[in-house]
Amino acid sequence: MPGTVGRVPTPPAPVSGAPAASxxxxxxxxxxxxxxxxxxxxxxxxxxxxxxxxxxxxxxxxxxxxxxxxxxxxxxxxxxxxxxxxxxxxxxxxxxxxxxxxxxxxxxxxxxxxxxxxxxxxxxxxxxxxxxxxxxxxxxxxxxxxxxxxxxxxxxxxxxxxxxxTSQVTQQLQSLGDFAAALAGTLTLDDVARVALRYAITSFDADRVAFAVDEGGGGWRTVRRVRGELTDEADERLPPLWRRTPPDWADPLVVAARSGLPHVTDDGQPLRETAVDRHDQKIRALTAVPLRAAVVRGALAVGYQIPHAWSAAERALLAASAELIGQAAERARRFETQHGTAQLLQRSMLPEHLPDVPRLRIAARYDPGVDGNAAGGDFYDAFLLPDGGLGVVLGDVAGHDVQAAARMGQVRAALRALALSDPGPDTVLAGLDRLVTSLGAEAGTHELFVTVVFGVIDADRHRLTLASAGHPAPLIRRGTPEGRVLAEYLDVPGGAPLGLGCRPTTTSVRFDPGDTLLLFSDGVVERRQQGLAAGLETLLDAVAGAGSGDPRALCSVATAAVGGATEDDVAVLAVEHALRPSRSASMEVPAEPTAPSRVRRWMTGQLTQWRVPESIMGAAVLCTSELTTNALLHAGTAARVEIDLSPERLLVSVADSGTRGTVTRAQTDTLSSRGRGLGLIEELTDAWGTDPTVRGSTVWFEILIPPG
Known part of the structure; x- marks a missing residue:
């Protein structure tokens, strides 16, 4: 028959091994x-x-x-x-x-x-x-x-x-390039861990991935991610949940990091001795490879809940990934060392605590510019004067190096000394002008550029007196009798910067209860490819539209008002003349598992005593518990909870002394691996933010209290 396949006249005998009928x-x-x-x-x-x-x-x-x-x-x-x-x-x-x-x-x-x-x-x-x-x-x-x-x-x-x-292998090779690009943008070990875990669990379709890095002085820091965790933008804005382990820990991840040799289990119980929960106990196949870095020791581990034999291509891909992670970890370790030194110098020259003044609420914030390795010259200060007034200052010494930070310290110390002798703003700035001129002559330069605004607040007389030396005009937020909110820049003559023949003049304006003063550096409003006037207008609108005049909330609003990155440092100082005195309380929180429940009991009792409405109390206690948990997890140190109640709002802050990195604003959802996470704070509060401090960071939130 034409077209038949090897047709023969008689049927052949059955062939052994006939296919199963399925x-x-x-x-x-x-x-x-x-x-x-x-x-x-x-x-x-x-x-x-x-x-x-x-x-x-x-x-x-x-x-x-x-x-x-x-x-x-x-x-x-x-x-x-x-x-x-x-x-x-x-x-x-x-x-x-x-x-x-x-x-x-x-x-x-x-x-x-x-x-x-x-x-x-x-x-x-x-x-x-x-x-x-x-x-x-x-x-x-x-x-x-x-x-x-x-x-x-x-x-x-x-x-x-x-x-x-071969789509999976091809996609893995393509994603390796994306992974390298993502690692190139990391600055800290926290960043490296986030990028590495996200890549590994996706690219290798794994059930569990883990990353370890040495502590430098003994011991290891490990962090993991498991399939099915609800991770979103909040995971990117919190430091990873590092776990500290001893130098001789028997986990395959640490064994590979310590020995420099891969550790492979195709089928078994590789985490039987070191499992911390059911996710670890279910792992049957695991491969841990060292980072192959010259200075930083560490490892990456990928695990599965079913037996898994690694192909040569997968092994090569995992080794290449570990090498990229090792290079990024070394860059991050160098950055963190330089960054920590520079920022410690910067923050050590700023006041660690602002004064506690009846009827005046004070807050400040400092953020480094794009180059986080460099110390900057922005500074702020607030201090009590012998006559009972409050001196407030914000300035900018040109430069982003140790010399600029040192000069900033000199200028700030001299300003305090001059103000304590004669608090007149024009007199203080005239004396500073002579100091900066002398410093410039001593350094043999005429390019010592310093701008500053100094003011004195007399709360009893409802007056604010200011003088400026080439600094952006301060902004004031006022409430009207009709309940409207206005924001305006004060008409303060800028004059020349210090050291250039500054002849300051004073301006005196009303500072009534309900008003908030905002001093800021030019890094708040200046952006590339955008005029200064546009930045000033954006800041004005943001302050006028803020939910309250609380100084901490206004500092957060001001630093986030103008979009886009800035290469300059950012400093803001806000002072609110409160309508009525607020009530405050604080609690030291030990770094132990029972701490969040103790905070909940203490805060519930305090707010009940203050007769805070139950709806506000419930939200505040829940959010404070979450922030306390986050502080203890990420910092690993004791924390301090502070609550401040005014007729307009409840302000709660949780400060730690060991958090790496900062928390930035973004939409969040529930996180299974972190309780409910910061999504609750986003949902239940009217404003929240984070403030870096000399020894850690402070996360705060504000809940407005409805009239009546």
Missing amino acids: GAAAAVLGHDWAGTPLGPWRSWDPAVRAAAELILASPVPMALALGEGFLLLYNDGYAELLGDKHPEALGRPAAEVFPEIWRTPGVGDAIAHTYRSGEPFLEKESTFPLHRRSGAVEHAVFTRGYSPVRDGAGRTVGVLAVAAE
Whole structure:
């Protein structure tokens, strides 16, 4: 019969190893081959039947294209690739089954060439559409091979097609480049850990990944991520949950980091001795590889809940990933050392505590510019004067180096000394002008550029007296009798900067209860490719639209008002003349597991005594408990909780002394691995933020109290 496959006059004896009647094999055996040019299954040439049975028993995706029409026969692996084209593709010409790609170079022409010439064909990588059973069409990467299939007489009667989908390997190699780019943008070990864990659990489709780095003086810091954790933007804005372990800890992650050798378990209980919870206990396969860094020691581990034999390609990818992480970790360690030194110098020259004055609430904030390694010259201060007034100052010494920070310290100390002798703002700035001129002459430079604004607040007389030396005009937020809020820049003559012949003049304005003064550095409003006037207008609108005049909230609003990165330092100081005195209380929180519950009991009792409405009390206690938990987890040190209640708002702050990094504003959701996380604070409060301090950071929130 024309077109039959090695047809013989009498049926051959049954071939041993016939395919089991299930899946694609059952479909092949049950197919009506008699209705095709190939003829009934039992009449096929034994060699062809043996090839077919071998294909049907193989787990590798394979297909036979038989006869002149290239009629298809395939196994379960190939049926998966066909998706919704199976089982209708059985016994049909390949050109009809794959009309969308048959004429693509390397497909139909390659099969025909192999059939007619008997020469095999191999294409290591090509992209074709893949029809999933869900109906979706994806473009996948395949390695394909075509080989001639011969009958017992040696004639070519078909083509064997072997297809291996290599999309995952290809995607992993592509993601390695993205991973390298992401690591290039990291500054701290916290950043490196976040990027590494996110990449590893996605790229290797793992159930658990972990990262370890040495502490420098002994011991290890480890952090992990498990499949199914609800992670979102909040995970990026909190320091990772590091766990500190002893130098000789037996976990494979630390063993690999300590020895510099990979630790591989294909099937077993690799974390049996060191498991901290059920996620660790379920891991059966784990590979830990050292970072291969010159200075920093560490390791990356990838684990699965089922047995997993690592292929050579996966091992190579994991080793390359660990090498990239090692390089990033070394850069981060250098940055943290330089950054910590510079910022400690900077913050040590700023007041650690602002004065506590009846009817005046004070807050300040300092943020370094883009180059976090450098100390800057921005400074602020607030101090009590002998006559009972409050002196407030904010200035900027040009430069971003240790010399600028040292000069800033000199200027700040001299200003205090001058103000304590004669608090007149014009007199103080005139004396500072002489000091800066002297410092410039001593240094042999005329480029010592210092701007400053100094004011004296007399709360009893409701007056504010100011003088400026080349500094941006202060801003004041006022409430009107009608309940409206206005914000305006004060008309304070700027004059020349200090050291350039400054002749300051004073300006006196009302400072009534309900008003808030805001002093700020030019880093708050100046941005590249944006005029200064636009920045000032944006800041004015933001302050006028703030939910309250609370100084801590206004500092947060001011620093975030103008979008875009700034290369300059940012300093703000805010003082509110309160309508009525507030009530305050504080609690020292020990670093122990029972601390959050103790805080909840203390705060509930305090707010009940103050007769705070239950709805506000419940939200405040819940949010304070979350912040206390975060402080203890991330800092690992004791914390301090402070509450301040005024008729307008409840302000709560939680300060630690060891947090790395800062918390930045972003939308958040519930985090399973961190309780409810900062999503609650975002949802239940009217404002919140974080303030870096000399020895840690303070996270705070504000809840407005409705009138009446």
